[in-house]
Amino acid sequence: MSSDLVLNGISKQFSGQRAVDNLDLTVPSGSFFALLGPSGCGKTTTLRMIAGLEEPTTGTIRLGEQEITGLRPYKRPVNTVFQNYALFPHLDIFENVAFGLKRRGVKDFKPKVEEMLGLVELSTYGKRRPSQLSGGQQQRVALARALINRPQVLLLDEPLGALDLKLRRQMQLELKRIQTEVGITFVHVTHDQEEAMTMADTIAVMNGGVIEQMGSPAELYDLPATTFVANFLGQSNLIRATIIGQAEENITVDVHGRKVTVPLPRCRVTEGDVWMGIRPEKVFIAAAGTEQSNGSNQLRGAVVTDVSYVGVSTQYLVKLPWDQELTIFEQNTGARGTFGVGETVDLHWLPTHTFVLDADQDAHAGVEHIDDPGGAG
Amino acid sequence: MSAVGQLGAASAAPPAKVERSGRRFTGYLLLLPGGLWLLLFFVVPLVSLLAASLYDPNGSIESGFKMTWHFQNFVDTMADYARPFGRSLWYSLLTTLFCLLLGYPLAYAIAMKAGRWKNFMLALVIAPFFTSFLIRTLSWKLLLSDNGFVVDALKWLHILGPDGRLLATTTAVVTGLTYNFLPFMVLPLYASLERIDPRLIEAGGDLFANPFTTFRTVTLPLSMPGVVAGTLLTFIPAAGDYINAQLLGTPKQRMIGNDIQRLFSAGAYPTAAALSVTLMAAIVVLVLVYVRRAGTEELL
Ligand SMILES: Nc1ncnc2c1ncn2[C@@H]1O[C@H](COP(=O)(O)OP(=O)(O)O)[C@@H](O)[C@H]1O
Numbered sequence: 001m002s003s004d005l006v007l008n009g010i011s012k013q014f015s016g017q018r019a020v021d022n023l024d025l026t027v028p029s030g031s032f033f034a035l036l037g038p039s040g041c042g043k044t045t046t047l048r049m050i051a052g053l054e055e056p057t058t059g060t061i062r063l064g065e066q067e068i069t070g071l072r073p074y075k076r077p078v079n080t081v082f083q084n085y086a087l088f089p090h091l092d093i094f095e096n097v098a099f100g101l102k103r104r105g106v107k108d109f110k111p112k113v114e115e116m117l118g119l120v121e122l123s124t125y126g127k128r129r130p131s132q133l134s135g136g137q138q139q140r141v142a143l144a145r146a147l148i149n150r151p152q153v154l155l156l157d158e159p160l161g162a163l164d165l166k167l168r169r170q171m172q173l174e175l176k177r178i179q180t181e182v183g184i185t186f187v188h189v190t191h192d193q194e195e196a197m198t199m200a201d202t203i204a205v206m207n208g209g210v211i212e213q214m215g216s217p218a219e220l221y222d223l224p225a226t227t228f229v230a231n232f233l234g235q236s237n238l239i240r241a242t243i244i245g246q247a248e249e250n251i252t253v254d255v256h257g258r259k260v261t262v263p264l265p266r267c268r269v270t271e272g273d274v275w276m277g278i279r280p281e282k283v284f285i286a287a288a289g290t291e292q293s294n295g296s297n298q299l300r301g302a303v304v305t306d307v308s309y310v311g312v313s314t315q316y317l318v319k320l321p322w323d324q325e326l327t328i329f330e331q332n333t334g335a336r337g338t339f340g341v342g343e344t345v346d347l348h349w350l351p352t353h354t355f356v357l358d359a360d361q362d363a364h365a366g367v368e369h370i371d372d373p374g375g376a377g
Numbered sequence: 378m379s380a381v382g383q384l385g386a387a388s389a390a391p392p393a394k395v396e397r398s399g400r401r402f403t404g405y406l407l408l409l410p411g412g413l414w415l416l417l418f419f420v421v422p423l424v425s426l427l428a429a430s431l432y433d434p435n436g437s438i439e440s441g442f443k444m445t446w447h448f449q450n451f452v453d454t455m456a457d458y459a460r461p462f463g464r465s466l467w468y469s470l471l472t473t474l475f476c477l478l479l480g481y482p483l484a485y486a487i488a489m490k491a492g493r494w495k496n497f498m499l500a501l502v503i504a505p506f507f508t509s510f511l512i513r514t515l516s517w518k519l520l521l522s523d524n525g526f527v528v529d530a531l532k533w534l535h536i537l538g539p540d541g542r543l544l545a546t547t548t549a550v551v552t553g554l555t556y557n558f559l560p561f562m563v564l565p566l567y568a569s570l571e572r573i574d575p576r577l578i579e580a581g582g583d584l585f586a587n588p589f590t591t592f593r594t595v596t597l598p599l600s601m602p603g604v605v606a607g608t609l610l611t612f613i614p615a616a617g618d619y620i621n622a623q624l625l626g627t628p629k630q631r632m633i634g635n636d637i638q639r640l641f642s643a644g645a646y647p648t649a650a651a652l653s654v655t656l657m658a659a660i661v662v663l664v665l666v667y668v669r670r671a672g673t674e675e676l677l
């Protein structure tokens with residue numbers, strides 16, 4: 001099917017600022033697509049332009065063969081689950097769900113509404129008003145009200161944002177299940193990276209009105225393209241380094257006097273200053289002086305400054321000789337020893353777990369907590 | 378579809394019982410000052426008005442009135458004053474209608490489209506209140522006078538004939554009433570339109586309703602509390618008004634308020650009181666029927 005949603009050079013200028021900046025985006029038909037980014041990065045604005053509630057300053061939006069850039073919202077085969085649901089307070093649940101079908105003149109809407117209420121497990125709630133429902137139930141009504149129209153694209157703006165954590169986890173699985181069942185393209189906006197990772201086939205990471213990187217959750221996590229993505233999706237250790245050579249398929253970087261190898265495809269730049277990145281769980285701690293023979297990268301002479309035991313893993317903070325702290329997660333498999341605060345240790349990791357980013361970026365971009373020890377000192 | 382089962386379990390727990398024995402007293406205490414006020418200045422006069430409507434009509438202020446439970450007062454006054462009575466209801470109905478037709482678009486524009494001019498425009502709506510009702514109506518008398526510019530303009534446009542006049546016509550009375558009560562329509566309408574979440578209107582558009590249908594199925598029903606409040610605040614005082622009919626009309630445009638006022642001044646208390654009570658009863662019945670209908674009707 002060729003009903004992909006394609007945004008081409010989309011910008012939105014509000015009086016004061018540019019909320020979305022020259023965005024290119026292709027959402028494959030039938031996919032669960034997440035638009036992930038911190039608050040204020042332009043996610044809602046992007047979604048509203050797709051829905052037709054906001055007019056792009058420049059650019060075009062296409063849905064399959066049809067250009068929909070200037071089409072009024074009520075003429076688009078697109079429906080929205082609004083951020084705070086926006087259920088009609090003067091209509092009961094049945095009428096809320098039936099609204100779209102009635103407007104399109106569907107005669108036999110009753111069984112369809114009942115079926116849809118069944119799908120979201122609210123069959124007995126048809127006669128109630130939205131205000132008589134809990135947050136989770138309202139969320140499902142909002143979903144049913146949009147989904148019943150079988151849109152080509154369903155837009156969801158932080159649909160789980162108002163729910164508590166437990167309910168949110170349940171609804172994530174539920175939404176994913178419904179999406180698989182109906183096969184409609186979902187564009188899901190969220191600022192919760194875990195939510196995006198669990199649900200989406202493809203994630204576009206958005207920051208400051210632009211897409212920083214797009215790909216499957218695993219791709220983004222394994223090989224982030226920017227420091228923002230490296231920090232926003234999970235955690236990263238970013239260490240200042242300089243590229244000093246290239247041999248066949250590998251780049252050699254100098255990290256404060258030690259040589260480290262990185263496979264060429266994992267390098268965003270191939271010369272000059274860089275950020276060398278490693279995920280905390282990819283680093284191993286060994287007793288000082290242990291020789292590694294498997295071609296691992298190594299940093300010696302680190303000192304353990306903090307140990308927190310969190311059940312499945314232990315989180316270490318270690319200080320490198322140049323005073324930078326790294327975070328390391330060690331699985332508590334029982335096969336390896338633990339280390340105490342003040343012990344001197346060696347760190348090693350595989351070249352294929354290393355990534356190299358342009359140094360012209362803030363190492364703290366996308367760090368969610370100020371005290372997160374992800375970046376360079 | 379097993380995962381749906383989990384969803385059902387996610388529904389809200391029953392709300393916890395609220396401890397409220399202590400709150401009862403607070404409620405009564407808060408009711409007390411206003412309640413006393415109403416008792417003194419509403420219930421007492423109302424009872425004395427009801428009583429006066431049943432006095433012997435042959436009494437006078439000098440000789441005093443005797444309570445004779447003279448229910449015939451109501452029959453007699455209705456026979457004598459049916460026309461101005463009906464006229465009052467008709468004029469106030471017209472007034473309410475015109476106020477709604479003028480006021481709704483105005484309130485809508487202020488609430489939805491005025492942006493940063495909102496407060497300024499609201500101030501303009503209230504501005505007439507800075508002068509007294511009487512003076513405003515008097516100035517309408519000047520405005521509509523036979524050699525005023527409005528009449529001249531209408532004659533020039535051939536809307537009025539060469540001998541046509543505005544003053545002392547039904548048009549003048551209803552126009553004056555409409556002018557005087559328009560703010561009472563606009564303010565509650567504005568309040569209820571202003572409260573509507575703009576995302577509900579967007580949701581209408583998102584769900585295939587064109588702007589007109591969205592207005593009909595979302596905006597209008599949600600503004601019904603304002604419509605009901607506005608029409609009541611217009612209709613009720615308009616039905617009892619006598620200033621507009623007196624200043625802008627002739628005896629032919631006499632409203633029931635004029636008769637009540639005249640009868641009271643002439644000392645015909647029982648007749649005046651019976652007319653007042655009848656008017657009040659008519660309004661209460663009309664309002665009850667109206668509110669009940671507006672409350673249940675889905676309007677869709
Ligand atoms: N109607 C508007 N007028 C002016 N600025 C706006 C408007 N809507 C959004 N913005 C601004 O555009 C930026 C992006 O907003 P938004 O798309 O809502 O972000 P997100 O949904 O990612 O939190 C924000 O800085 C916001 O203040």
Ligand SMILES: [Mg+2]
Pocket residue numbers: 040043044045157158
């Ligand atoms: Mg948002």
